[in-house]
Amino acid sequence: MRRLLQALTCLGSLAALCLPVPAAQAAASSACRVLAAEPVATKGVVRGTATRTGCTDQARLRVRIMVVVPGADRVVKSGSKVIGTGRVTAGVQCSATPRSYYVVATDAQGHTRQSRPVKLSCASGGGFAAAVEEEAVRLTNEARAKKGCRPLVHDPKLHLAAERHSADMGARNRLTHDSSNGRTFDQRIKAVGFSASAIAENIAQGHPTARAVVNAWLKSPGHRANMLNCSFTHIGVGHHTKGPSWTQVFAAH
Numbered sequence: 001m002r003r004l005l006q007a008l009t010c011l012g013s014l015a016a017l018c019l020p021v022p023a024a025q026a027a028a029s030s031a032c033r034v035l036a037a038e039p040v041a042t043k044g045v046v047r048g049t050a051t052r053t054g055c056t057d058q059a060r061l062r063v064r065i066m067v068v069v070p071g072a073d074r075v076v077k078s079g080s081k082v083i084g085t086g087r088v089t090a091g092v093q094c095s096a097t098p099r100s101y102y103v104v105a106t107d108a109q110g111h112t113r114q115s116r117p118v119k120l121s122c123a124s125g126g127g128f129a130a131a132v133e134e135e136a137v138r139l140t141n142e143a144r145a146k147k148g149c150r151p152l153v154h155d156p157k158l159h160l161a162a163e164r165h166s167a168d169m170g171a172r173n174r175l176t177h178d179s180s181n182g183r184t185f186d187q188r189i190k191a192v193g194f195s196a197s198a199i200a201e202n203i204a205q206g207h208p209t210a211r212a213v214v215n216a217w218l219k220s221p222g223h224r225a226n227m228l229n230c231s232f233t234h235i236g237v238g239h240h241t242k243g244p245s246w247t248q249v250f251a252a253h
Contacts, residue, residue, distance in 0.1 A: 014204045015175055016222040032056070036105035036113040037141075037151035039065060041120040042134060046094045048077070048115075050105030051087040051145050059108040063088045068100040068117055076101075087145060097121060118153075128156045133163075133237040135210035136248070140227050140235065143218055149230040152250070157194040158236025162247040164188065165203070170242035175205045189249060194234075196251040200226040205243040213246045226250055 032055035039048045050063035062080040066073045077092035098121040106112045129137075134154065141151040165188060168179050177185050185201040202223045207213035217223035226232075229250065236249040 048103035152235035162236040162238030166238035166240040170240035
């Protein structure tokens with residue numbers, strides 16, 4: 001039977017909950033390396049991010065967004081910057097026709113990583129998340145990069161689960177991991193069709209901005225553990241103006 005580990009704190013109005021992650025989780029390495037996040041489509045743009053972490057020297061980090069085509073795959077956008085530890089993001093306009101994209105990250109020291117290909121499209125126009133939700137994802141990934149964790153992919157299904165719960169908390173003006181319909185957070189994730197081997201959830205109310213809520217979560221051991229868990233690969237962030245109410249959902253396939 002699965003055990004739930006719940007961490008409740010008094011830092012503002014916050015709560016964290018997670019399902020156990022398998023014990024085989026390595027500590028973040030201090031060795032210099034590069035990471036390539038899976039590309040995401042937001043606001044009509046496909047974005048790819050390369051991260052350089054654990055590095056003490058300065059070197060040029062390059063990110064390339066590749067599209068899978070017959071024959072040799074094509075570079076559709078690239079960008080670079082000379083950094084020690086940090087990241088580079090490039091973006092290219094998204095097409096209505098679904099296409100498979102992946103990200104290649106390289107630095108001048110010969111470190112190279114490639115993400116898995118992801119099929120993306122913008123047929124409906126625009127992205128699925130609000131700017132304030134994307135900012136919370138960005139700040140979370142910024143904190144993860146400092147610990148050597150790869151960036152989380154903002155997943156539309158997890159976003160939907162998080163958005164629904166934030167709206168539910170806002171409507172009731174109540175901070176809780178249980179929905180008004182009785183669903184727990186793992187049931188909410190299953191309901192949107194996301195299959196996961198490990199999941200976690202952070203919630204909060206009363207924090208006016210993405211930076212304020214992310215900083216509050218990072219100062220709380222339980223929430224910080226969820227955010228900086230290198231085993232997680234995907235995230236969903238939901239924000240509702242009443243409260244304001246915030247939900248972060250983390251998952252690993």
